[in-house]
Every structure is written in C-alpha cells, then in structure tokens.
Amino acid sequence: MKRTGSATAPMPSESSFQPALAEDWRNGGFGIYVHWPFCAAKCPYCDFNSHVSRNIDQDRWAKAYLREFERLSEELAGREVGSIFFGGGTPSLMDPALVDTILTAISRHWPLSPDVEVTLEANPTSVEAGKFRAFRSAGVNRLSMGVQALNDRDLKALGRMHTASEALAAFNIARETFSRISFDLIYARQGQTPEAWRAELLQAIDIAVDHLSLYQLTIEPNTRFGELAALDRLRGLPDDDSAADMYLMTQETLEQNGLPAYEISNHARPGAECRHNLVYWRYGDYVGVGPGAHGRLSLRGTRQSTVSASNPETWLKRVAETGSGELEREILSPQNQAEEMVMMGLRLAGGIDCRRYAILAGQELNPTVIAELESADFARMEDGMLKLTAKGRPLANAIIKSLLIQ
Template sequence: MAETVIRLFNGGLTTQPPLSLYIHLPWCVKKCPYCDFNSHAAQTLPEAAYIDALLLDLERALPDIWGRKIHTVFFGGGTPSLFSADGIDRILTGVRALTQLMPGAETTLEANPGTVEADKFAGFREAGVTRVSLGIQSFNPRHLQALGRIHDDSEARRAAELAATHFDTFNLDLMFALPGQTLAEALADIDTALSFEPPHLSAYHLTLEPNTPFGHAAPPNLPDDDLAADMQMAIESRLNEAGMQHYETSAYARPHHASRHNLNYWQFGDYLGIGAGAHSKLSFHDRIIRQMRTKYPQQYLNAIKAGTHIADARTLTRDDLPFEFMMNALRLNEGVPAALFEARTGLPLIVCAAALEHARGRGLLETDASRLKPTLQGQRFLNDLLALFLAA
C-alpha cells in the first residue's frame, strides 16, 4: 500500500528511539469468549509455511530498520506455545541472521497452560527465549470454565511450576472482576500466583469488548464497578506487601524484572511487527509511521508472496502525536522525563501546555515540570487524563 509522507516536525527527530520486534503467531486451540485479539482457532498449523512467510516479511522490512539494533523480541498471539520449539528456534535463527539482534536481548514468548510441557519449555529456552508470559487468568476451576479456558486449575499450577523451573524471569497473567467472582476469590488467585514467586505479574480487569461473545451475544454477570474497584485496590495492596512494584496500570514486578519490551511501547519506542495483523510504529527523521499487516492468516500468506502484505500505513500528524505519546507514557505510574516527549515526537512540549495545565489543575498530573507523571488520582482515572490530550 502506498504511503503518503507528511512533513511533521520543525526540526525532526535527532535520534531514533530503541527498536523492538513483535512476532504474531495467530493460532489458538479455541477462541475465548472475551478475546478480541487477532487469533484464530485451528486444528492444524501451517507452521513451516508461516515461518517462511515471517522471515520473508522481515527481509522485506529491512530497509525500514536498516542499521538499527533490536533490543527486545516478543512472540504474541494467539498462542505462540502451540508452535514447536524447533519452529521458534528457526524464527530466532532467522532474526539473528537478518538483523542486529542485541546480545542479551529480552525474548518473550506467550504461552497457555494447556499447551506446554517440560520438554517444550526446555526447547524454547534453548532456542533463545529468555522469558515466558503465562496466560493463567485464574486458578479457580469455576472461573476458568466461565472464561472458556482450555486448561484447568491443576494445569495452571503445573505450568507456573515449569516456568519457575526453566526461566529466570517469567510473567503470570491474571484477570479479576470475573463472572460471579468475590473479593476473597480474586485475592485467592493472587496468593496462589505469589506462591510460585513470579518475578512479574499482570492483573487485568476483565472488560467486555464489542464483537466478542461476552460483548454482545452472551454477556456474563460481572461484579459491579464498586466491587471491581475494591478488587483492584486490594490486589495492589497485596502485591505491594509482597515486594512487587506496581509500575504500570496492570503490571507488577520485582526489581529488575519489568517487561523491557512493554516498557519500550510505553516510552513511545519503535517496534516492527511481523505476522498476520501485526502492527508497527517506526520513526524516521521527518516522520513517524504506523503500519498494519494483512489480518487473516491465509490472506497474509498469500499477500506475502505478492508483496501486498501491508494492509494499512499512515503517517502520524502533529495533532496525533500528543495523545499517541501520552496514551503510552501515562500508563507508567512513575511517568517519564518531560524531555522524552520532544525526543520521541520531535515536537516541543509547549504544544501540550494547555492540556498539561488543565491536568495539573484537576489533580491528575504531578506538578513537577521535569516529569510527566500521573498522580494517584490520575492513575485511577486514566481515561479522563488521556482525554485532555485529544485536543492538545
């Protein structure tokens, strides 16, 4: 798809931000009723053909990232752990051959408890994966069934044990405000997760997304807003007591175990996304572009061969950039240095002066001019804070 280049900046970007690589593996065993990700249930995987397509996608993207080092790699899905360890090894071997992958780069792979065993985790580690993110969601069998998960509570515990055995750092993904969930049950999930001593834990509020069975066809009975807020605060308190820092809206980590890949997103870094439906954000001297690959797997495989796999490409305008930057940076509880705005967008921070003044006046943003940091109120009402920058 042809891209229209719009000159954005007065001076342009003087340095490019760190670059990450996102690799989308779109298949799963079963589509969960709450999921709105680009994932597709499949009985068999065209693993070899898809890896061929991924490596060709990466090769064709090289002119956009020429000379740049890749700091982190993330395999997302779908359920990447459905792929064989040999397949993951082949992808990472190709990445090393085609790009400047930094030594010691954080390489994360998402996994679901129903799709892993000891040999597979050992194989992923040998291939170069340094971190796994396990989609536990809950350790309660009733809630797992309500969420349509393919694993049970014993498989969830076993997967967490394997992650702790094979990886120095790993993440456990949990959800709260589940159908029929009580505050005690939400905290019981947290306590069970903590028993595996995870270096990182994500706790997401279940939301009903449009175009999902939960969102329109069969909405479940969820805890009300007050109970959900009580759960969120109780979870934060329990995890803080356990020595985990609440560093991002839904993320908690022990020292030195924050997700480096996700931090790059939140600090408005760059990322190249390859695979069906993958998104990219890439910075050049005079522009920042966003891209999206063809969404459906078979269409992506066909489009790669024809060189038509970029389904959408657009250049961010001056009006886009304040909100785009703040939407990421203000998810971080400690915020970012104020100087990062100009470094990442090429625009002077003064373009946000009115929004910043309004946010500070409403008690949503700290008054320290050297830092863009949400207050506790700003963290609790993040959408209200971000809305101020839509008209910046």
C-alpha cells in the same frame, strides 16, 4: 502500500528531516513483535486476532516470516534489537523449530543487544509445557503465561483449556527452565468478590517469579461474552464499585509485596519490567510481523506506522505474492507522534517527559489542565515528568483525553 496524512496537519514528507524527531525513538528503544494468530480454542472474552485452525503448515509460515524480516531489515539495517516478543494467539502452539528459525533469521539480519529479552506467550497446558525446554534452547529467555484464574470453576467460565492444577504444574516446569516468568490473571470475573480476589492475589504473589499482569475483565463487542451481555445473559459480573475496589486492592497488595505497578495493569520486581512492553509505552520503534501486527518505524526523518493484513490466509498470500504483508503505511505528523507518546507513556508509573512532548508537538502541554490535574491529585510533575497518582491511574483514559484537547 497506502500513505495517508493527518486530516488537520500538513502531510509530512520524508524530505522534511528534523534530527530531534528522527532520533526520538531512542527514548523507547527498538523491538520486534511476531504475531502467531492461532489458538486451540477461542476464549469467550477474547477480541485478539486469534483463530482456531487444525491445518497449519508451519513451513509455509516460516517462509512468510522470513520474507518479512528480509524486507524490513533492508529498511532498518543496523538497528540493535533490545527485545523480541512472540505474541498471539498462542505462540506456545508453534513448533519450537519454527521459533528457532525465526530467532536465527532475526539475529542474521540485525545486531542483538547483549541482554536481548526474548518473550514467548504460553498457555499452561501439559502439551505446551512439554515444549518449554525446546523454546529455551531456541533462544527464548522469558515466558509470559496465560493462567487467568487459579480455580477450576472460573477457568471453565472463562473458557480456558487448562485446570488450575495443570497450570501450576506447567508453571513449575517453566520455573525450572526460565529465570524470567510472568503470568496473567483476570479479575472482576463472574461471581468474584473482592475477598476472593484478594485470596487469589496472595496465592499468585506466593508463586510469582518476577512479573504479574493483572487485567480487569472487560466485555468487548464481537466476543461470546459481548453477545451474551447484549442479550442480558451474562450474569454475576461485579458492579463498577466492586471492580474499582478490586483494582485498588490489587495495586496496594502488590506494592506491599514487592511487585509495584510500573504500568496500570503490570507489576514487576524492580528491574524485571517487560522490556518489550516498555518499548511500546516509552514510544520506541518496533517492527510488527504477522497477521494484524502493527509497527512504528523511524525512517529518513519520519515516523511511520504500519499495519499488516489481519486475516492469516490473506497475510500469507500477500507476503507470497507481493513480498510484503503490510496493508497500510502512514507517515505520522509530529503532533500525532506527540499524542501517541502521551497515550502510551501516561500508563507508566514513570510518566511522560513533558520536554519530549514539547519537541514533538512544537508546543507545551496545556499548563492549565496540568494545574487542574495536580490540584485534584490526579497527577503530579516531578523533574519535568508528568505522572499519574494512585487516584488518577484508574481515570487514565479520561485524563489523557483532557491533556490532548488543546
């Protein structure tokens, strides 16, 4: 286990116990993330830790996950779990019996909140839809579906394994099984006009249950699209102005239809926000189990970040041989924590609590920067909460940077 400190701040230690900091995670709650790193095929835009493998021994995976829960529950005994999230990869490729084994183990190790949210990411193919009932029986109560587009031409261009009608059929099966369903769409796709996106958005709103995640296509290095873009062979992407128009149209259309943005790319009917993602954005604590999973754990007066080995085989071997899939563990200085809290929290419509920042950082956010953001109508203060405005939200990254340069 590697422990490193901030380059600028003195190394915090587990003995420098500060009650306010030790309890800070309660502002965001506690959740568990389980990473399943396999997919049926690699999408050309995807830079997630996902791999294509035909030989997956799900029993071996079960043993590794269970060993990790045992180790982590010793450190975090008694914590009430508010959310569990199966992400990937494509967790709907998991055997429902494996999901059941994992959920049973979690409930043995930790008390679950009476309204615990258990989300599983699913691709909308007919094979996976056939497992929805079994996932429900295992304890999953919320599905997050990777639909991505509602026409076959674009699904093909995105390298997806399903057609639009297959996705809608899977969605209908999901509706019969789960009361909480989200689905993802990607916009600013090749050849997509703002008018076409608006028509697709209205179709999405028409079928939406309670949550939509709407992401702008970004071209990442180390992806097939990244390679094509570097060779100038990725044609037809909307220019920045069209993409910005699509973003604004997305915000307005969803707001008008009862699914306002509670985070830059996430929209929900009031009360249907994804509790697990709120743990991240409100800077709570989370256990991350599986290849490449990250965690934030408040322990003995410190907050620690954890990173697991990202290669699936390496992770499995590490767990089997050393009893831990963790590759790194770092004690975060209070200043690091304050910065992470701003980076995550300013994405939320509800903004960040400036008093919380001051407790963590030991100083206020720069009032001059805040005044400038307010006068440019990029942000506003309300009851001690700093929130981005509609004008500021597309500039979130730059605004966060300006706030953190003290």
